[in-house]
Amino acid sequence: MISFFRSTLSFLWIRNILCPFLLFGTFPMHYLFAQTSIVSLQAYDSLAGKILTTALGQNQAINVLQELCAIGPRLSGSPQADRAVEWALEKMRALGFQNVHTEPVEIPHWVRGLKEEGFYYIDGSKKKNRIHITALGGSIRTSKEGLKAEIVEVQSWEELAALGDSVKGKIVFLNRPMDRSLISSGRAYGRAVDQRSKGAIEAANCGAIGVLVRSMTTRLDDMPHTGQMNYADSVARIPAASISTNDAEVLSRFIHEGKKISVSLKLSCDTLPAVESANVMGEIVGSEKPDEIVLIGAHLDSWDKGQGAHDDGAGCIHAIESLRLIKELGLRPKRTIRAVLFMNEENGLQGGLNYASRECRGERHIVAIESDAGGFSPRGFSISDSSAFAKLAKYASVFSSIGADNFRIGGSGSDIHPLVETGVPGVGLIVDGQKYFDYHHSDNDTIDKVHERELALGAAVIAIISFIIAQEGL
Amino acid sequence: MISFFRSTLSFLWIRNILCPFLLFGTFPMHYLFAQTSIVSLQAYDSLAGKILTTALGQNQAINVLQELCAIGPRLSGSPQADRAVEWALEKMRALGFQNVHTEPVEIPHWVRGLKEEGFYYIDGSKKKNRIHITALGGSIRTSKEGLKAEIVEVQSWEELAALGDSVKGKIVFLNRPMDRSLISSGRAYGRAVDQRSKGAIEAANCGAIGVLVRSMTTRLDDMPHTGQMNYADSVARIPAASISTNDAEVLSRFIHEGKKISVSLKLSCDTLPAVESANVMGEIVGSEKPDEIVLIGAHLDSWDKGQGAHDDGAGCIHAIESLRLIKELGLRPKRTIRAVLFMNEENGLQGGLNYASRECRGERHIVAIESDAGGFSPRGFSISDSSAFAKLAKYASVFSSIGADNFRIGGSGSDIHPLVETGVPGVGLIVDGQKYFDYHHSDNDTIDKVHERELALGAAVIAIISFIIAQEGL
Numbered sequence: 001m002i003s004f005f006r007s008t009l010s011f012l013w014i015r016n017i018l019c020p021f022l023l024f025g026t027f028p029m030h031y032l033f034a035q036t037s038i039v040s041l042q043a044y045d046s047l048a049g050k051i052l053t054t055a056l057g058q059n060q061a062i063n064v065l066q067e068l069c070a071i072g073p074r075l076s077g078s079p080q081a082d083r084a085v086e087w088a089l090e091k092m093r094a095l096g097f098q099n100v101h102t103e104p105v106e107i108p109h110w111v112r113g114l115k116e117e118g119f120y121y122i123d124g125s126k127k128k129n130r131i132h133i134t135a136l137g138g139s140i141r142t143s144k145e146g147l148k149a150e151i152v153e154v155q156s157w158e159e160l161a162a163l164g165d166s167v168k169g170k171i172v173f174l175n176r177p178m179d180r181s182l183i184s185s186g187r188a189y190g191r192a193v194d195q196r197s198k199g200a201i202e203a204a205n206c207g208a209i210g211v212l213v214r215s216m217t218t219r220l221d222d223m224p225h226t227g228q229m230n231y232a233d234s235v236a237r238i239p240a241a242s243i244s245t246n247d248a249e250v251l252s253r254f255i256h257e258g259k260k261i262s263v264s265l266k267l268s269c270d271t272l273p274a275v276e277s278a279n280v281m282g283e284i285v286g287s288e289k290p291d292e293i294v295l296i297g298a299h300l301d302s303w304d305k306g307q308g309a310h311d312d313g314a315g316c317i318h319a320i321e322s323l324r325l326i327k328e329l330g331l332r333p334k335r336t337i338r339a340v341l342f343m344n345e346e347n348g349l350q351g352g353l354n355y356a357s358r359e360c361r362g363e364r365h366i367v368a369i370e371s372d373a374g375g376f377s378p379r380g381f382s383i384s385d386s387s388a389f390a391k392l393a394k395y396a397s398v399f400s401s402i403g404a405d406n407f408r409i410g411g412s413g414s415d416i417h418p419l420v421e422t423g424v425p426g427v428g429l430i431v432d433g434q435k436y437f438d439y440h441h442s443d444n445d446t447i448d449k450v451h452e453r454e455l456a457l458g459a460a461v462i463a464i465i466s467f468i469i470a471q472e473g474l
Numbered sequence: 475m476i477s478f479f480r481s482t483l484s485f486l487w488i489r490n491i492l493c494p495f496l497l498f499g500t501f502p503m504h505y506l507f508a509q510t511s512i513v514s515l516q517a518y519d520s521l522a523g524k525i526l527t528t529a530l531g532q533n534q535a536i537n538v539l540q541e542l543c544a545i546g547p548r549l550s551g552s553p554q555a556d557r558a559v560e561w562a563l564e565k566m567r568a569l570g571f572q573n574v575h576t577e578p579v580e581i582p583h584w585v586r587g588l589k590e591e592g593f594y595y596i597d598g599s600k601k602k603n604r605i606h607i608t609a610l611g612g613s614i615r616t617s618k619e620g621l622k623a624e625i626v627e628v629q630s631w632e633e634l635a636a637l638g639d640s641v642k643g644k645i646v647f648l649n650r651p652m653d654r655s656l657i658s659s660g661r662a663y664g665r666a667v668d669q670r671s672k673g674a675i676e677a678a679n680c681g682a683i684g685v686l687v688r689s690m691t692t693r694l695d696d697m698p699h700t701g702q703m704n705y706a707d708s709v710a711r712i713p714a715a716s717i718s719t720n721d722a723e724v725l726s727r728f729i730h731e732g733k734k735i736s737v738s739l740k741l742s743c744d745t746l747p748a749v750e751s752a753n754v755m756g757e758i759v760g761s762e763k764p765d766e767i768v769l770i771g772a773h774l775d776s777w778d779k780g781q782g783a784h785d786d787g788a789g790c791i792h793a794i795e796s797l798r799l800i801k802e803l804g805l806r807p808k809r810t811i812r813a814v815l816f817m818n819e820e821n822g823l824q825g826g827l828n829y830a831s832r833e834c835r836g837e838r839h840i841v842a843i844e845s846d847a848g849g850f851s852p853r854g855f856s857i858s859d860s861s862a863f864a865k866l867a868k869y870a871s872v873f874s875s876i877g878a879d880n881f882r883i884g885g886s887g888s889d890i891h892p893l894v895e896t897g898v899p900g901v902g903l904i905v906d907g908q909k910y911f912d913y914h915h916s917d918n919d920t921i922d923k924v925h926e927r928e929l930a931l932g933a934a935v936i937a938i939i940s941f942i943i944a945q946e947g948l
Contacts, residue, residue, distance in 0.1 A: 057655030181531030183876050185927070218927070377851070377906050379877055402657050403853055403906075406877060432851050432877075432906060434927040453659070453692070453908040 040472075044398045048464045051325050052402065055460035058328070061321040062452035064091065065375070068313050069447040075304035076344040077109030077275045084300050088280040088316070088341050095324050097282030097339070105354045107344040109275045110138055112304055113268030117146070118241065120251060121262045128264075131251070132222045132244040135269040136196060136213065136229035137303065137347045139240040146266035147171070147210050147239055153255050157202055168207035171263055173214075174199050175248050178437065180218040185437050186373075189216055196227050196242065204235040210265060211240045214248040217437045222246050225442040226303050228347050239267050277301075279351045283338035284323055286470065292335040294470045295368040295424075296322055296462060297352075297415045299345030306445035310436065313447075314375025314455055316341050318429070321459035326467055333470035335366065342415040345372070349414060356418030367474050368420060369427040369466060370413025374439075375455040376431040380406025381465065388425035388474055395468055404461045406430060425474055429462060514946075518872045522938045525799050526876065529934035532802070535795045536926035538565065539849070542790060543781035543921040550775045550818040551583030551749045558774050562754040562790070562815050569798050571756030571813070579828045581818040583749045584612055586778055587742030591620070592715065594725060595736045602738075605725070606696045606718040609743040610670060610687065610703035611777065611821045613714040620740035621645070621684050621713055627729050631676055642681035645737055647688075648673045649722050652911065654692040659911050660847075663690055670701050670716065678709040684739060685714045688722040691911045696720050699916040700777050702821050713741050751775075753825045757812035758797055760944065766809040768944045769842040769898075770796055770936060771826075771889045773819035780919035784910065787921075788849025788929055790815050792903070795933035800941055807944035809840065816889040819846070823888060830892030840948050842894060843901040843940060844887025848913075849929040850905040854880030855939065862899035862948055869942055878935045880904055899948055903936060 055061065067087065074081040085102060092100040118133035135141075152167055154160045155176040160167070174195040178188040196213045203211040215225040224242045231237045243251075254261050280300065286292060298315025302308020319339040326337065342351030367388070380399065383389040389409050396405040411417075412426025420426035431454075439445040529535065541561065548555040559576060566574040592607035609615075626641055628634045629650040634641070648669040652662040670687050677685040689699040698716045705711045717725075728735050754774060760766060772789025776782020793813040800811065816825030841862070854873065857863040863883050870879040886900025894900035913919040 052657055053655040056657065057653075059654060179531075180533060180927075181527040183526055183530065183931075377908060403877070403880060434851060434931070435925055438925075451909055451912075453654075457657075457908070 041395070041397065044395060044468055047467070048398045048401070050329055051463050052457070052460045054328060055321070055325055055456040056453060059452055059456060060324065061317050061455045061459050062450070064320060065309065065313055065317045065450060065455060066447060067091070068316060069307040069309050073304045073306060073308050074300060074302045076107045076277065076301045076347055077111070077272070078304065081277060081301055081343065085278050085280055085343070088300060091320060092280070092282035092339070095320070096327060097323055098285050100282035102278035102280050103354065103358065104276050104278050105343050105350045106274050107277045107350045108348045109272040110347060111270055111272060113141065113270060115266050115268035117266040118243070119264045122254060123260050131247040131263070132224050133212070133241045133265065134224040134226050135267045136240040136242055137226055138229050138231070138271070139200070139267060139269055140237050141269050142239045142265055142267045146264050148262060148264035149209055150260055150262045151212060151251065153252055160202060160206060163206065165207065167203070170208055171210040171212055172199070172203035172206070172208040173212045173251065175214045175252055177214060178216060178218045185218065185433050188218060189437055192216060193227070196229055198230060200229050200238055200240040201232045201235055204238045208238060210238050212263060213240065213242045215242045215245050216440065217245060219438045220245050220249065223442045223444055225440060226305055227441045239265060241265055241267060277343045279343055279355055280341045281338055282323070283336050284326060284333055286335040287332045288334040290336050291363050293363050293365045294335055294337045294466050295340055295365055295416065295419070296337065296466055297340045297342055297368060297370045297413065298372060299343070299351065299415050300341040301344050301346055303346055303441045305441060306439070306443045307447055309445050309447045309450050310374035310439050311441065311445055312345065312372045314450055314458065315371035317375070317455065318371040318459045318462050322463035322466060325459065325463040331467060333467055335470040335473070337466050337470050345415050352415035352418045356422060365419060365424045367425050367427060367469050368412065368416035369429070369462060370416045371429040371458060371462060372413050372415070373429060373431045373433055374436045375450040375458055376433060376435065377454045378402065378404040378429060378431055378458045378461045380404050380408065380430045382408055382410035382412060382428040382430050384412045384420050384426035391474055392427070392465070398464065398468070399461060402457055402461065427465065429458060431458065515869070515871065518869060518942055521941070522872045522875070524803055525937050526931070526934045528802060529795070529799055529930040530927060533926055533930060534798065535791050535929045535933050536924070538794060539783065539787055539791045539924060539929060540921060541565070542787050543783050547778045547780060547782050548774060548776045549778040550581045550751060550821055551585070551746070552778065555751060555775055555817065559752050559754055559817070562774060565794060566754065566756035566813070569794070570801060571797055572759050574756035576752035576754050577828070577832065578750050578752050579817050579824050580748050581751045581824045582822045583746040584821060585744055585746060587615065587744060589740050589742035591740040592717070593738045596728060597734050605721040605737070606698050607686070607715040607739065608698040608700050609741045610714040610716055611700055612703050612705070612745070613674070613741060613743050614711050615743050616713050616739055616741045620738050622736060622738040623683055624734055624736050625686060625725065627726055634676060634680060637680065639681065641677070644682055645684040645686055646673070646677035646680070646682040647686045647725065649688045649726055651688060652690060652692045659692065659907050662692060663911055666690055670703055672704060674703050674712055674714040675706045675709055678712045682712060684712050686737060687714065687716045689716045689719050690914065691719060693912045694719050694723065697916045697918055699914060700779055701915045713739060715739055715741060751817045753817055753829055754815040755812055756797070757810050758800060758807055760809040761806045762808040764810050765837050767837050767839045768809055768811045768940050769814055769839055769890065769893070770811065770940055771814045771816055771842060771844045771887065772846060773817070773825065773889050774815040775818050775820055777820055777915045779915060780913070780917045781921055783919050783921045783924050784848035784913050785915065785919055786819065786846045788924055788932065789845035791849070791929065792845040792933045792936050796937035796940060799934065799937040805941060807941055809944040809947070811940050811944050819889050826889035826892045830896060839893060839898045841899050841901060841943050842886070842890035843903070843936060844890045845903040845932060845936060846887050846889070847903060847905045847907055848910045849924040849932055850907060850909065851928045852876065852878040852903060852905055852932045852935045854878050854882065854904045856882055856884035856886060856902040856904050858886045858894050858900035865948055866901070866939070872938065872942070873935060876931055876935065901939065903932060905932065
């Protein structure tokens with residue numbers, strides 16, 4: 001299992017650190033108004049209008065998301081993830097997609113278990129004060145009796161290093177908040193998530209016996225947010241949990257008042273043997289160039305919190321609904337448009353890695369589009385390379401009626417990243433992400449946080465861009 | 475009281491029909507990249523960054539809205555509206571604004587009373603089935619025993635006219651839904667709200683004894699939405715209520731199945747004698763041209779539903795917070811920036827009318843800006859005349875980092891409309907309005923529906939545009 005995880009570590013770093021920065025970053029907008037046939041622009045304007053009207057008028061997207069969310073959260077290896085695979089297969093068949101099938105993926109199987117408990121104690125008192133914690137994905141469990149130690153608060157790796165041996169036998173409390181003053185919440189996430197990703201490694205390196213990470217959100221509330229953490233072979237594995245932002249503020253205040261704070265943790269999580277799961281795909285076969293593929297991707301798995309409604313249930317529904325809209329309007333794409341729901345983005349990326357390494361079968365992917373930023377109002381697209389950007393930006397005006405004409409160069413998506421690494425242009429849906437980290441990886445990520453019209457608009461703009469690429473190439 | 479209302483009828487029509495269409499319309503974006511000093515654009519880019527960072531980082535807007543919402547809904551003439559006037563006065567003084575004062579406004583005083591009850595009966599059965607209704611603002615009450623009659627469903631005035639005398643003695647059920655297929659929810663509102671505005675007049679003209687109007691929302695739920703209705707002197711006044719969209723669907727289904735549906739209504743609303751209330755204002759006096767005014771307006775009153783959080787608590791906080799941000803950063807505007815919280819936008823517009831007709835006092839308003847579309851993510855500005863648009867659009871790029879660079883020609887705001895009618899350029903904040911009519915004029919309009927970061931961004935962009943105009947003129 002160790003090497004299994006290590007092989008994907010570089011991808012995890014890209015996913016956790018680089019992609020959010022690129023996806024949510026605030027690059028200046030560069031519109032390229034290169035020469036484009038006015039006739040084709042007008043035709044696509046008209047087509048966009050029809051797709052948008054149909055998406056909003058039929059209002060199907062939210063119903064499909066309701067079905068998916070009813071299954072529950074879909075952590076890799078869970079019975080719910082298995083049911084989601086079956087559901088997606090049936091849904092794509094029922095909607096009349098072509099070549100609907102699954103492709104097997106071996107995935108890690110981490111489970112949370114039933115016990116998660118955290119308390120703090122002030123100045124050696126035995127009085128238990130509850131804190132809201134949750135194990136980070138991939139963490140080892142504590143012993144049955146739990147772990148109890150003084151906590152040491154730091155906000156940076158430099159601070160941690162400066163503490164030296166004094167950290168030994170303690171729990172490191174990583175409490176650098178997401179910077180709420182940044183316009184891009186994704187950028188704020190990108191600048192804080194290293195605490196979650198490598199906190200256990202760095203803390204263990206200093207002799208700590210556990211790590212407690214401030215939840216990745218700008219919101220102050222009682223909700224702990226989970227997410228992937230990593231171990232390194234060279235250092236001890238220590239239990240790692242996140243703590244709600246409200247609790248993090250309380251502990252920090254006590255520490256700054258000079259009080260000694262101890263924390264006890266009980267975690268029952270575990271990594272079980274790898275299991276087999278699947279990517280699910282279906283398509284509309286191209287009428288002229290069926291072997292040229294326009295891929296629309298999202299990830300079917302989620303963390304075991306809430307319902308994975310925004311992350312990434314919304315993306316799955318964007319993929320399914322965009323194909324449905326194209327079929328509903330009787331459009332015949334020249335190239336094949338394929339929806340792929342990837343398994344295991346959250347803790348392994350095995351679905352995306354598998355897809356990128358599958359035999360080519362005479363196919364050529366001309367673009368990979370991903371929606372993995374939530375079901376909010378669409379604002380535009382982030383495009384992985386300058387050549388594809390130049391070609392697509394010519395069509396930005398088609399998206400101006402809904403304010404989704406922000407086309408820029410940047411990251412695309414985690415699941416499609418392995419494919420993009422092979423040279424396929426990647427396109428990521430940009431949405432209005434101010435609320436995203438209120439919900440992300442927490443029990444807050446439920447369907448009532450998704451707005452039916454915003455979700456439908458996301459599906460519509462993906463239908464429009466994928467159809468334009470299917471007709472015009474890239 | 476009749477002439478009192480009639481004098482404002484033309485403004486109410488503009489507010490209900492024209493403004494939402496203009497404000498939320500989906501005109502193609504026209505950016506004018508006329509020659510502008512690169513130095514001043516760069517300076518404003520830098521300034522915008524500071525204002526945005528401060529607004530998000532200090533995160534004050536949501537706390538101020540919390541204070542206002544804690545007062546409760548602020549219907550004109552209510553004790554809560556009086557308390558809101560006092561609160562605004564104190565808040566502006568506490569924040570160190572200059573020339574903080576109120577100006578008296580005589581306003582209508584409609585009250586809902588305690589009794590609101592609706593039932594339907596199928597095919598003459600005496601079995602009561604509850605429906606969710608609420609009196610429309612301005613409606614007369616029913617008798618104590620209530621009103622009971624068969625309902626006649628229509629979706630258009632033509633259908634109503636065609637029914638002729640058969641409507642006599644019945645309740646007209648106006649059930650034309652807001653068109654959910656339109657991208658702009660405001661445009662959908664604009665195309666449906668005539669049912670609420672003139673439904674009682676048209677129905678009474680045909681001899682109906684009451685009118686029931688489908689709530690103005692694309693959402694299907696059990697929540698009735700209120701809003702202003704009107705009477706005409708030439709026809710009888712009949713009770714008017716809105717019905718939730720779910721109930722409207724149920725009644726319509728029965729009618730289409732050929733069933734006779736009667737409805738009973740009890741309403742205890744009443745119009746009391748006019749009372750005195752006030753507009754509240756405060757300012758930062760200009761350092762060079764103190765008599766030239768950049769007005770930032772919003773309305774302090776709301777309907778007596780929810781907390782008036784989006785409509786228009788958010789706008790009030792935009793006005794207050796934008797001045798606070800300018801002060802906080804030590805900026806010295808050349809011209810005076812004045813926040814005006816108008817009273818009685820919802821059912822009379824007396825605050826706006828009063829302000830426009832006050833003596834000029836040697837002042838000249840160079841622009842009137844209004845925020846009355848909710849506390850959602852800002853997207854740009856709708857500008858009332860082409861000359862002001864041409865001058866302001868040069869600065870659109872300053873707003874591109876947050877995607878609020880959609881500058882277009884269109885309506886501005888209801889409160890400032892009387893001022894705009896006198897020749898002052900009007901500017902309305904455009905926001906992402908997909909959710910707005912879920913909340914508008916209903917018990918859903920509460921502070922938990924307002925997102926702290928989206929609210930703060932709205933205040934920041936108003937601070938930026940008002941400061942630019944204060945420096946550059948218009």
